Amino acid sequence: MTEHKAMYMAMELSAKKWHLCFWAGSAKRKITVDAGNLEGTLETIKLAKRKLGLAADCQVYSCYEAGRDGFWIHRFLTNSGINNQVVDSASIEVNRRQRRQKTDRLDADKLVTMLFRYWELKERGVWKIVKVPSKEQEDDRQLHRDIERLKAERKQHNVRIRSLLVKFGIKVKQPHRCDLSELRDWCGEPLPEDIAGVLIMEQQRLKLVINQIKELEEARDQRIAEPRNDSDRKAEKLIRLKAVGPVSGWCLAKEFFGWREFQNRKQVGGLAGLTGTHYSSGDSTRDQGISKAGNPRVRHLMVELAWTWLRLQPQSELSKWYNERYANSTKRMRRVGIVALARKLLIALWKYVEKDEIPEGAVLNRV
Numbered sequence: 001m002t003e004h005k006a007m008y009m010a011m012e013l014s015a016k017k018w019h020l021c022f023w024a025g026s027a028k029r030k031i032t033v034d035a036g037n038l039e040g041t042l043e044t045i046k047l048a049k050r051k052l053g054l055a056a057d058c059q060v061y062s063c064y065e066a067g068r069d070g071f072w073i074h075r076f077l078t079n080s081g082i083n084n085q086v087v088d089s090a091s092i093e094v095n096r097r098q099r100r101q102k103t104d105r106l107d108a109d110k111l112v113t114m115l116f117r118y119w120e121l122k123e124r125g126v127w128k129i130v131k132v133p134s135k136e137q138e139d140d141r142q143l144h145r146d147i148e149r150l151k152a153e154r155k156q157h158n159v160r161i162r163s164l165l166v167k168f169g170i171k172v173k174q175p176h177r178c179d180l181s182e183l184r185d186w187c188g189e190p191l192p193e194d195i196a197g198v199l200i201m202e203q204q205r206l207k208l209v210i211n212q213i214k215e216l217e218e219a220r221d222q223r224i225a226e227p228r229n230d231s232d233r234k235a236e237k238l239i240r241l242k243a244v245g246p247v248s249g250w251c252l253a254k255e256f257f258g259w260r261e262f263q264n265r266k267q268v269g270g271l272a273g274l275t276g277t278h279y280s281s282g283d284s285t286r287d288q289g290i291s292k293a294g295n296p297r298v299r300h301l302m303v304e305l306a307w308t309w310l311r312l313q314p315q316s317e318l319s320k321w322y323n324e325r326y327a328n329s330t331k332r333m334r335r336v337g338i339v340a341l342a343r344k345l346l347i348a349l350w351k352y353v354e355k356d357e358i359p360e361g362a363v364l365n366r367v
Helices: 038-051 072-079 104-119 135-140 142-166 193-225 230-238 246-257 265-271 296-312 317-326 331-355
Strands: 007-013 017-024 027-034 060-065 083-087 276-281 284-290
Touching: 007 038, 007 104, 017 038, 017 104, 027 038, 027 104, 060 072, 060 104, 072 083, 083 104, 135 142, 142 193, 142 246, 193 230, 193 246, 230 246, 230 331, 246 296, 246 331, 265 331, 296 317, 296 331, 317 331
Parallel strands: 007 060, 060 083
Antiparallel strands: 007 017, 017 027, 276 284
């Protein structure tokens, strides 16, 4: 038996099965366990150590791809003394052939090979590691995401009610406030019984969603007024800037500035996916546009916030920079410029939150 030799384990997760691939030295072992079977997973790890001739107390390095299961498996492995990494699936190397073999077992085998390269060969660029939030940080992101989901549901109910009514020549501005019993079709007759029943149910769901949105927004505003943690205080600080409202300030604090630590401006732009991707091969050189990697919520929010910034902070240096370069350009170039402004604005907000540097020329809201 080899003393204190490391074992590498890759996990390919699915709804029903977990495919585990172990590697130590030149030997590999593949085992499948039921999804969520924690005791079975630990027993499988002990069995793999014996089969591979390793000491019972040898270090285990593991990894799995970030996905639907989230981070609870990472916390379970870490609490069990296993050094685990959650990997960004988009950064994993793949065969570029159109018809390549792909199975969970092959994916696990590929992962464990890359895990070995990451730890033993020190190839830190072999993939991208996902920063795992704490339970509190993960829970802190739920409120605004629920509001976002409910607003999408509100839109669905509104569209559904309007679509049913337009078939009878009826148009309404506020479906949740209209009295369905008073509605008449194009010839003045009441709506058919089944259609009226469907409309009533849709209207009830719509009213419920609107009330839930109102409750969550009130809870968000209360936490901004009376901060409970560091991310709440950063949200309150952001909305002191004119053009930054409760929605954008809260989202930026919870998704970005509240729990991520940035070393430089490149990391800020990169995590939002607002950095350019240059392509150069031989005589071919072109700009492929922004990477769109990282947090899509922050990226979309910053583009919208950049337009608002131009309107409400016209005397700021960022607005002047945009107007000098893009204001008189074509429509396409103005859209290109607003993305560049979004990146600059995000970096300026980071400096404001972390270093108290107010963006040059920006105005604060009146208290």
